[in-house]
Amino acid sequence: MNTKDYLEQAADIDELDEKILKLITRNARIPFLEVARECGVSGAAIHQRVQRLLNIGVVSGSEFVVSPQKLGYNTCAYMGIYLDKAKYHTQVVEALRNIPEVVECHYVTGQYAIFIKIQTKTNKHLKKLIDEELQEVEGIARTETFISLEMDFKRQVPIK
Amino acid sequence: MTLRNNLDEVDLKILDIITKNARIPFKDVAKDVGISRAAVHQRVNRMIDLEVITGSGYHINPKKVEFRTCTYIGIFLEKGGLFSEVVTRLKLIPEIVECHYTTGQYAIFIKVYAKDNEHLKAILSGEIQKIPGVASTETFISLEESFKRTIPVNS
Numbered sequence: 001m002n003t004k005d006y007l008e009q010a011a012d013i014d015e016l017d018e019k020i021l022k023l024i025t026r027n028a029r030i031p032f033l034e035v036a037r038e039c040g041v042s043g044a045a046i047h048q049r050v051q052r053l054l055n056i057g058v059v060s061g062s063e064f065v066v067s068p069q070k071l072g073y074n075t076c077a078y079m080g081i082y083l084d085k086a087k088y089h090t091q092v093v094e095a096l097r098n099i100p101e102v103v104e105c106h107y108v109t110g111q112y113a114i115f116i117k118i119q120t121k122t123n124k125h126l127k128k129l130i131d132e133e134l135q136e137v138e139g140i141a142r143t144e145t146f147i148s149l150e151m152d153f154k155r156q157v158p159i160k
Numbered sequence: 161m162t163l164r165n166n167l168d169e170v171d172l173k174i175l176d177i178i179t180k181n182a183r184i185p186f187k188d189v190a191k192d193v194g195i196s197r198a199a200v201h202q203r204v205n206r207m208i209d210l211e212v213i214t215g216s217g218y219h220i221n222p223k224k225v226e227f228r229t230c231t232y233i234g235i236f237l238e239k240g241g242l243f244s245e246v247v248t249r250l251k252l253i254p255e256i257v258e259c260h261y262t263t264g265q266y267a268i269f270i271k272v273y274a275k276d277n278e279h280l281k282a283i284l285s286g287e288i289q290k291i292p293g294v295a296s297t298e299t300f301i302s303l304e305e306s307f308k309r310t311i312p313v314n315s
Contacts, residue, residue, distance in 0.1 A: 010224060010225065011225070026217055027217065058221055060220075060221050063179050063310065064213050065213065066310065070212040076260070103309055104305070106300075106303075106305050108232065109301045110298070146263060147264070149261045151258070154259075
């Protein structure tokens, strides 16, 4: 864990940055010249701005978005995890990190200690994962699973 | 239905590379995979047509654009039949970034980014709980996102 996490400041970004962000978060391969034209500045300026946004961590990279279903990942589930003792948190997170099907992991307030998102190929695969991997993790007392029957939408945070 | 069978090793290799860096020149992908640049283009376009690839984008770090509070919220409905109306209304709230229809105690499960707790409270009581059909909500604030990644492509 980064000890400076709690100090993380919002970055200093202006209207031009926001305009650029809006365009490149929708299409990572958009030619920077096209972004430049839309924003009314030079291509070099866009390059510079994007590099700065990367440097200060506002954007952390780019990706092609894949459809989990088309890759055979048909089951999406959320799971709340209860721990035997709160102090097991770090070691449990480390164990979860080693399970590639666990795609998200949060330390949450409320009844659960840890909250994760899992993508598996089938319900059977999910059951196997819970049985053979998750329940084997030392420190996990019990789990509660919510299967997502349908993802209605998924998007990024709004840019003003 | 899965289209995984329509994808060969080369497709999966390409996916593995471009899901990690969308702006990598296809020339470099071609070199890595050992096929021509034109073939990479063709394969990517095919995967777009097959909807294996649904888009591309830069990742924003929510904290750096002032969204410091990440929350999961379980929603209980007055009646199950109100589901689609409620989802339509939820979609209009831009701070909600994900929305699922789930099994278990909640009818709908959403992920929300807010600027701070006050903003979260405004979204909860001022917007979500005002939607007709929403009976009650349960909120889990994420104090730390330990990790976030995409599904394993090569398995």
